[in-house]
Amino acid sequence: MDAQDSLFADEPPPRPAVAPVAEPGAPLAERLRPHTLAEVIGQQHLLGPGRPLRVAFESGRIPSMILWGPPGVGKTTLARLVAGSVDAQFLVLSAVLAGVKDIRDAVELAKDARRRGQGTVVFVDEVHRFNKAQQDAFLPHVESGLFTFIGATTENPSFEVNSALLSRATVHVLKPLADEDLGTLLDRARTLLAAPPLTEAARTRLVAHADGDARRLLNAYDNLVATAGDVAELDDAALERALGELLRRYAISALHKSVRGSDPDGAIYWLARLLDGGADPRYAARRIVRMAAEDVGLADPRALRLALDAAEVYERLGSPEGELALAEAVVYLAIAPKSNAVYKAWNEVRALVRSDVSRPVPDHLRNAPTKLMKSLGHGRDYRYAHDEPEGYAAGERYLPDGLVGRRFYQPVARGLEARIADRLAELRALDDAATTSG
Secondary structure, X not given: OOHHHHHHOOOOOOOOOOXXXXXXXXXXXXXXXXXXXXXXXXXXXXXXXXXXHHHHXXXXXXXXXXXXXXXXXXXXXXXXXXXXXXXXXXXXXXXXXXXXXXXXXXXXXXXXXXXXXXXXXXXXXXXXXXXXXXXXXXXXXXXXXXXXEEEEEOOOHHHHOOHHHHOOOEEEEOOOOOHHHHHHHHXXXXXXXXXXXXXXXXXXXXXXXXOOOHHHHHHHHHHHHHHHOOOOOEOXXXXXXXXXXXXXXXXXXXXXXXXHOOOHHHHHHHHHHHHHOOOOHHHHHHHHHHHHHXXXXXXXXXXXXXXXXXXXXXXXXXXXXXXXXXXHHHHHHHHOOOOOHHHHHHHHHHHHHHHOOOOOOOHHHOOOOOHHHHHOOOOOOOOOHHHOHHHOOOOOOOOOOOOOOOOOOOOOOOHHHHHHHHHHHHHHHHHHHHHHHO
């Protein structure tokens, strides 16, 4: 069986269920690092059948790429698997420590490997930390095919990676691991460590603490097992004793629930706990923006703008001055009227589109820039709303066949959405009247 077959085998090659320890005392995350794609947890939007990375692995033609995603979701693991799938030399550079000399050294090693008939994968961790000159140093060698370049970043590559390098690499977005994926990882870790079982409460809390980060989960679990002693099970109390301070640092769930529950005192308290515990304020800012969109929504659209302004203020001022803007935002979000109507509608529509057939666009909504398209009826009978009474084409339909009349967005009777609901009721009354008269 060649390397590619091994990577994709539904059943991994005969060996222990978990990867053997490379060195005594290696971190649990390293000991559990997947050796085949069959062992990778999560990222099925990239690795499932027919998905981009799966296709690249199966073809054996690996393009240069940027892996963009939060910490602990498998960027380094995927890069290693890429190199293994094509039997390539795997060179790792950390943008925090490396400079142009290190890049030159990697180029020479790649040339030596090519003379031996072997390819090279150069993996740059935290590539966003390289300056323009350092990033530009890769360009001629990526273009010549001397090596495959893989950059890993937690920051948006559109802003942090040079456009010249970005144009030569495919960007793949990695997602935080889902709770069920983290649960699977916990089961593997327990098998490796021969640890006592976790109670359901402790398991739920540990998964919530990880917040989609496999490395954080495994580090916490390893510490828990090491400090629990000889016990029949690992419960919530043992988790609190082992990781109490660490768990208190990550109070984002309590902050979010306080905002959703319209408690400004709880919200500002948990924000302070979050920041005092060492959380990155930029992470807090991102979550605050999410709260504005998810839980306040159109009940008070000003909330989203205020959250974005707070994030920008923090970027300009930093800590501690910029933290006041974050506090102002969470207090405003807490006291604002709440609506998750758009959040629910969006999730419903996304689920429908993923599972539904590709319904054709109705003819009257299609553009007709050519005579042929006009002859096919594209755009015929389209009603220009601005020319209609009250600027509304009463009775017109905009959903495809089979979905006409379906309501996704259901505004709540709070804040601005109460007025939006009234407006929608007026428009639907016009639709009913037009339908009846027609």
